[in-house]
Amino acid sequence: MVVWERPEPPERPVPAPLSRERLVRAAIKLADADGLDAVSLRKVAAALGVGPMRLYGYIATKEELLDLIIDTVYAEIRPAGDDWRQVLRSVAEATRRAVQQHEWLADLIGGRPHLGPNTLATGEAVQAAMTGVDLDVVVPAVAAVNAYVVGAVRREIAERRAERASGMDIKQFQAAHGPYLQRTFATGRFPALSRVVRDGPHLSADETFRIGLEFLLDGIQARISQCGS
């Protein structure tokens, strides 16, 4: 018995040769579009038109895939400038830009040691640009700026998500979580906080980031010039 009209095998989106890079790009695309939760091995595989197990020919575990996408984004982060201050500031702002373009990075950054080639290249570029400053200052200074950036972008993204979740229009911090904070502040148990919310400055995310960064750089500068330039 001959089946004259054999059903076509399910057309795979693209049978192009697979590669680690294509895998990573697909994962980043998914994460950019729908967040980190959307990056499951099954979905990445489906986006590439292959079975999930196929991926294990290129990665050993999902953690490795995450490390790879982190490192890929680090390729966009390069320092610029002449003196140490410009260098540190530029790398901080480049990191922030990268996180704004890839919000999921806020969930991963700082969470595990980043030792991929691009990350190391960024560190190398920073260190190379910092010659002339005492290593005893450079090492903790770079670490401090890194720490600050990690925490700052995490908070920034967390707030952005909260805003977005509370109906795109309401921009007020107090209204973000609805009546809860209203009631909480109405109890009078947090007078100092209430005063801050009422009388304090309403800084944009840009300003908050920049001001804190300058605080840190000022402190580092004081140490450098004190240490004999």
Add this chain to the structure above:
Amino acid sequence: MVVWERPEPPERPVPAPLSRERLVRAAIKLADADGLDAVSLRKVAAALGVGPMRLYGYIATKEELLDLIIDTVYAEIRPAGDDWRQVLRSVAEATRRAVQQHEWLADLIGGRPHLGPNTLATGEAVQAAMTGVDLDVVVPAVAAVNAYVVGAVRREIAERRAERASGMDIKQFQAAHGPYLQRTFATGRFPALSRVVRDGPHLSADETFRIGLEFLLDGIQARISQCGS
């Protein structure tokens, strides 16, 4: 037909009255012992001798449980000191201590808006202790210290885990990831980084944290005293 020896129903650890607090305590215990991945609703429920669905009488979702355990730990974080500098430093170090006792907190901190009562109380205590300083400085200063602490403790815990994973004995950063970094550095593509690893200071986690924090506080201080005391 009578079953004379009916098997005992599985003895439940404690049929005590359930409560949100007991639920949170069980979750923290699990997380402290086996990390955040061990906190599944099923395991928490089992630890309490209850079916998983029972928990939904006390929490609406797992995210809510996570918010609750974060806020519970924040009860341990209170500022101390007289001047603003002592206050900020103490709250930073208290946060770090809390994270060291609850490593899983490093995975969560800064990742979502923390608005629980204990967190707010911490913020209130900080703000209350900062009266006398211009609000235009206090707000970004507190934000900056917070950001720094979040990033610093994340890195610290990430490194601790990497050390632990690479066989408790090897303490050297370079040896942590085995031959990979050896080879990478041997390529000569990262001369500045190699120099740092070779000639740079080997700071303890305590020192790194403290030095960075003092950088930041110095920068804030400069701003305060410039702004007219």
Add this chain to the structure above:
DNA sequence: GTATAGATCGATACACTGTATAGCCACGAT
């Protein structure tokens, strides 16, 4: 005391996850 309404609770089920295992199938060597 009985019946009914309502609340409470738990078993089951569903869709999904990362990954171990084992079978299949094509290809190269003997």
Add this chain to the structure above:
DNA sequence: ATCGTGGCTATACAGTGTATCGATCTATAC
């Protein structure tokens, strides 16, 4: 032609958060 062998994939497993629905227990109305 036969026999590994190695890469690919279908299946399977143990686990996840949570929706649903039925059972059970309580409290109130008659």
